[in-house]
Amino acid sequence: MRKDRTFNVWCLVSALLLIMASATLALGADIKIGVAGPFTGDLASYGDNIKSGVTLKLEEINNAGGINGQKIELVWGDDLCAPKDGGLVGSKFAADKEIVAVVGHVCSSATLAAMPIYVRNGVPCISPTSTNPTIGDVGKGWFFRNCYTDDFQGKYLATYVVADLLGKKRVAIFYENNDYAIGLKDSFIEGAKEAGLEVVGAEAYVAKTTDFTPQLTKLLNKEPEAIFLCGYHPEGALIASQARKLGFTGPFFGADGIDNVDYINIAGKYAENTYLTVPFLAASAGPEGQDFARRFKEIAGRDVDWMSANAYDCLGILAHVIAKTGPDRTKIREGLAAMNSEEKGYEGVTGLTYFDEKGDCFKPAFIKKVENGEFVPAE
Amino acid sequence: MFLQQFINGLTIGGIYAMIAVGYTMVYGVIQLINFAHGEIYMLGAFFAVSFIAFLHLPFFVAFLFSMACCAVCGVLLDVIAYRPLRNSPRLAALITAIGMSIFLQNLAMIIWGSRPKPFPQGSLPEYFEKTAVSFFGVHLSWFHLFIFGVTICMMVGLNLIIQKTRWGKAMRAVAQNKTMASLAGINVNRVISYTFALAGAMGGAAGIMVSAYYNSLYPTMGYLAGVKAFAAAVLGGIGSVPGAMLGGVVLGIAEALGAGYLSSLYRDGISYGVMIIVIVLIPAGLFGKVLKETKKSM
Numbered sequence: 001m002r003k004d005r006t007f008n009v010w011c012l013v014s015a016l017l018l019i020m021a022s023a024t025l026a027l028g029a030d031i032k033i034g035v036a037g038p039f040t041g042d043l044a045s046y047g048d049n050i051k052s053g054v055t056l057k058l059e060e061i062n063n064a065g066g067i068n069g070q071k072i073e074l075v076w077g078d079d080l081c082a083p084k085d086g087g088l089v090g091s092k093f094a095a096d097k098e099i100v101a102v103v104g105h106v107c108s109s110a111t112l113a114a115m116p117i118y119v120r121n122g123v124p125c126i127s128p129t130s131t132n133p134t135i136g137d138v139g140k141g142w143f144f145r146n147c148y149t150d151d152f153q154g155k156y157l158a159t160y161v162v163a164d165l166l167g168k169k170r171v172a173i174f175y176e177n178n179d180y181a182i183g184l185k186d187s188f189i190e191g192a193k194e195a196g197l198e199v200v201g202a203e204a205y206v207a208k209t210t211d212f213t214p215q216l217t218k219l220l221n222k223e224p225e226a227i228f229l230c231g232y233h234p235e236g237a238l239i240a241s242q243a244r245k246l247g248f249t250g251p252f253f254g255a256d257g258i259d260n261v262d263y264i265n266i267a268g269k270y271a272e273n274t275y276l277t278v279p280f281l282a283a284s285a286g287p288e289g290q291d292f293a294r295r296f297k298e299i300a301g302r303d304v305d306w307m308s309a310n311a312y313d314c315l316g317i318l319a320h321v322i323a324k325t326g327p328d329r330t331k332i333r334e335g336l337a338a339m340n341s342e343e344k345g346y347e348g349v350t351g352l353t354y355f356d357e358k359g360d361c362f363k364p365a366f367i368k369k370v371e372n373g374e375f376v377p378a379e
Numbered sequence: 380m381f382l383q384q385f386i387n388g389l390t391i392g393g394i395y396a397m398i399a400v401g402y403t404m405v406y407g408v409i410q411l412i413n414f415a416h417g418e419i420y421m422l423g424a425f426f427a428v429s430f431i432a433f434l435h436l437p438f439f440v441a442f443l444f445s446m447a448c449c450a451v452c453g454v455l456l457d458v459i460a461y462r463p464l465r466n467s468p469r470l471a472a473l474i475t476a477i478g479m480s481i482f483l484q485n486l487a488m489i490i491w492g493s494r495p496k497p498f499p500q501g502s503l504p505e506y507f508e509k510t511a512v513s514f515f516g517v518h519l520s521w522f523h524l525f526i527f528g529v530t531i532c533m534m535v536g537l538n539l540i541i542q543k544t545r546w547g548k549a550m551r552a553v554a555q556n557k558t559m560a561s562l563a564g565i566n567v568n569r570v571i572s573y574t575f576a577l578a579g580a581m582g583g584a585a586g587i588m589v590s591a592y593y594n595s596l597y598p599t600m601g602y603l604a605g606v607k608a609f610a611a612a613v614l615g616g617i618g619s620v621p622g623a624m625l626g627g628v629v630l631g632i633a634e635a636l637g638a639g640y641l642s643s644l645y646r647d648g649i650s651y652g653v654m655i656i657v658i659v660l661i662p663a664g665l666f667g668k669v670l671k672e673t674k675k676s677m
Contacts, residue, residue, distance in 0.1 A: 040493050042597060177644055204644040208603065210593045213387040214638035214646070221380050234495045238595055245508070247518065266497045266595055 030073035031066075031327045033318060034093040036104030036114070038081035042208065042234050045262050046081065046106050046307060050128060052300045053311030054103060061315075067323050072315075075099055079110045081232075086110025087117060094121035100327045101126070103314045106307070108132035108180040115139050124333040126318060128310035131256060132183045136358025144336050144359040146317065146350065147279045147310050150180070153255050154187025155194070156365050157277055161253055162226060163195040165367065165378065166275065168250065172224035173202040174215070174239050176231035184255055185230050200224045205235060212239050216246050229254035229274070237266035244270040251275060259306060264373055274370045275378055280306035280350045281366035283377045292349035306350075313348035320346055383517050384639040385632065390523060392631020393530035397585040398608035399615070399623035400537060401578035407554040407618040408574050410469065414476040415456055416582055417605020418483035421598060423449045423583025424590035425491055431502045438502055442587055446580045453579025454572045462568065480601075487598035495597040503591055526588050533581055534624050540577070541620060550574055554618065607634075607647075610654045616667025625665055630654065 035054055039047035054074065062071045075096070077089035086105050093099050094117050102118065102125040105111040111130040115138045118125045126144040127135070133151040135143055162168055171192065175181040185202060192199055200222040203215040216239070219227075227243060229236035229252055236258045243252075252274040259278045264271045282293035282304050292312065296304040321335035336355065339345055345354030353361050369378040398420055405413045426448045430441040460479050464472045507522040541547035549570045552560040561567045589604070590596035607630065615626025630650050637649030657665065 040488070042493070042495055042599075044492075044494050204642075206644070206647070208599070210589070210595055210600070211387075211391060213390075214384055214635040215643040217380055217383045217387060218639045218643075234595070238593055241594060245520070262494065266495060268497065268500060268594065 029098070030071045031100060031322060032073050032075055032096070032098045033315070034075045034077055034089075034096075034099045034102040034104065036077040036079050036086070036089045036093070036102060036110070037106035038110075039076060039078040041080045043081045043107070043232060045260055046129070047078070049260075049305050049307035050104075050106055050311040051076075052296070053128070053308030054315050056296065056299060056308075057312045057315040057319075061319050067319055068326075070327070072319070077104070079105050079107075079114075081107035081110055083109045083113035086113040090114030090117035094118060094123050099123070100322070100329050101318050101332050103128065103311065103318065105130060107178075108135060108183070109178045111135055111143075112138060112179055115143055118142050122329050122333070124329060124336055126314050126336065128314045129256070129307050130180075132179050133187070133360075134179075134183065136360050139359050141337060141357075141359070142333055144317075144355050144361075146313055146348075146353045146361055146363070147256075147306075148363045148365060149360055150184040150255070151187050152362075153277055153365060154184050154189075155191030157228070157253060157255060158188050158191030158197060159195045161275055161277065161367060162192075162197055166226060166251055166253070168225040169196070170198050170200050170223065170225045171228055172200050172219040172222065172226075173228040173230055174212070174219075174235075175202060175204055175228075176235060177204045177206050178231075180257065181231045185228075188228065188230070205231075207232075207235070209235060210238055212242050213246065216243050216248075220246055220248055225250045227252050229258055232257040233260040233263040234266065237263045237271065240267045240274060241270035256306065259368070259375075261302075261305075261375075264370060264375070269373070271370045271373070275367060276369070277365045277367055278306045279363055279365065280309040281368055281377055282309075284366050285309075285349070286351065288347075289349045289351075309350050313346070313350050313353065316348050317346045317353060380639070381636075382515055384635050386517055386519065386523070387639075388632030388635030389628065390526055390631070391635060392628035393526060394585050394589055394627075395604075395608050395611045395631050396624045396627025397530055397533060397581050398604060399612040399627045400534070400620050401582045402609050402612040403615070403617055403620055403623035404550070404574050404578050406612070407620075408550060408557075408571050409461065409465070409472075411461060411472050411476065412609065412617075413456075413461075413575075413578070414473075414605065414609075415460075415479040415483055416578065417601030417603075417608070418480050418487070419449050419452055419456070419579045419601075420582040420586035420589075420604055421487060421596070421601035422452055422483065423586030424596040424600070425487060425598075426583070427587040428496065428498060428590070428596060429491075432499045438504060438591075441502075442584070445587055446583045449583025449586075450576040450580040453575035453577075453582075456579075457572055457575040462571075480605075484598050484601070491598065493598055495595050498591050498594050498596070522592060526592065529584060529588065533584065537577070537581070537620065546570070546573055603647075607650060610651060614654045614657050614664055616664030619664070619666040622664055622666030629665075 037047040037050045079086040079089045093102050106129045108130040111127055119140050119142050124142055131150045133149040175185040201219045240252050254276045258276050293304040325331035325335040339354045345352045355361050367378040368375050401416050423445050427441045427445040430436045430444055460475050510518045511521045511524050512519050549565045553567055553570045611626035611630040612623045615622030633653040634650040638646035
């Protein structure tokens with residue numbers, strides 16, 4: 001019996017020593033931040049944009065010595081822009097106690113799937129690109145975003161883009177069957193009612209559809225003057241090219257999901273005369289934004305897009321908050337929630353960001369269009 | 380509008396038919412559903428794009444070369460994955476087929492990246508865009524005529540090969556009874572490889588036409604097309620080549636009319652629903668044979 005007791009005491013002592021040792025190690029460790037988005041798959045270009053923006057900010061922060069001496073380490077989670085994988089990434093991030101906050105997700109449907117997990121485990125999440133209006137309700141105080149919501153975007157499209165800029169009355173809608181597009185379509189239809197537009201038809205499609213000719217034939221029969229590409233750019237490009245081949249000559253318009261250079265690559269010359277709303281446009285941005293666009297072009301080798309700009313600012317906002325509150329999940333959430341007025345907002349390359357009680361922020365929208373195979377500002 | 384939807388359906392249906400005959404021929408000779416066939420369809424598109432982009436071959440030459448490469452891929456698929464399991468339980472070969480499908484998809488992702496790609500600019504002949512014929516409000520471009528033409532030629536050609544040539548006779552013999560065929564002096568393995576080559580070539584051709592027409596290709600494109608074509612083959616009676624052709628066309632038209640008149644959201648559901656109804660009413664498919672249970676006397 002005496003031998004057992006000695007053995008037990010030694011175990012206890014060595015365990016205590018190990019715990020103290022790992023605690024000291026943790027003190028000097030990096031601050032881990034999760035980044036979630038589609039890094040492979042059809043929408044991998046969105047993930048690339050986020051990666052570029054976040055990595056640019058990461059290097060700036062780490063080269064300047066990090067946050068209060070601690071460097072930031074990014075943990076990547078590939079959610080394929082799908083709810084199932086969004087949930088998997090959410091679980092992975094929530095379970096890793098060293099991850100103190102998440103930048104993401106990119107697609108609204110993935111964010112909606114991950115948010116309940118973050119709420120249950122108390123992980124603050126700030127999204128650069130998820131625009132679905134209901135995420136704020138699901139987020140229960142743990143969700144923040146620095147892009148506008150589709151409530152705003154849909155109505156903006158109806159009133160400013162279609163009614164004012166394009167001057168068209170009859171609209172046909174093509175929307176993808178996911179949270180982002182359905183939310184956007186609903187808010188567009190509300191805005192259309194207010195603006196006096198007529199929605200002649202709305203056709204839904206599932207992701208990865210390549211052939212839209214039956215639906216287009218049906219919609220074109222109703223003679224719309226403009227077609228709303230309410231979804232992501234791979235399908236948007238195919239709808240545009242097939243509509244033109246079927247003889248449609250009016251303009252196309254879409255939202256942030258269409259804003260990607262692959263839209264022009266895939267649709268080719270059929271992409272002409274497409275208008276889109278975007279949260280950030282380098283040409284219309286303030287001096288900080290223009291400077292960022294220049295630096296981005298030098299480092300990443302391509303023109304800046306709104307996702308990179310927003311992701312850059314997201315990491316900036318997180319760093320700004322962590323510098324004050326330290327790397328603790330609950331304190332970070334409180335710090336973000338405290339940014340609730342203009343004075344307490346964060347001035348970044350995309351403008352001033354501050355959050356309301358649902359974590360949403362107000363940002364202006366810009367309009368661009370495709371002309372001669374390139375995106376140009378439209379006003 | 381009905382006529383336009385019908386034409387849409389014929390176009391999609393012709394493509395499904397070309398892929399479906401691949402499934403049905405392979406099933407006919409070795410009683411295996413080659414789940415990796417959709418990936419040969421996808422590889423056809425990628426080969427063509429690579430030939431055009433890197434070797435700067437003109438479209439039609441790239442088309443033929445790519446078909447040849449797909450034929451080779453089909454044979455390789457058989458030799459590497461299926462032939463070693465010729466005498467194993469059928470489940471083993473089935474699982475291998477699914478495994479090859481996943482393997483080829485990911486191989487394509489590694490080689491060409493997972494983003495959707497457009498067909499190289501300017502590689503398609505100019506006149507493809509122009510309208511060739513117009514009637515009753517329906518416009519058919521030269522590309523449409525090209526697709527119809529290729530589909531019809533290939534199906535007629537395939538029928539000729541199966542019915543009129545010695546190889547075709549050998550294929551039919553192997554499909555009927557492998558053991559007897561080998562006793563009659565037919566090199567069964569070689570006939571099976573030949574079948575895979577034909578199936579591969581047709582699948583590849585379908586892949587090139589689809590990706591050129593829609594100007595979009597991506598590594599997972601084979602999955603959806605493969606599933607629908609398999610449904611078409613079953614609809615027409617698995618093992619019967621005319622059945623697969625008819626099944627493909629029927630499925631395409633049902634899909635187009637369903638999406639056009641009923642609901643575009645349930646378009647896939649409608650095509651599978653049609654298949655289910657036909658199978659419930661005619662279990663062996665439209666042209667399938669009902670086999671009686673035979674006692675094995677070995």
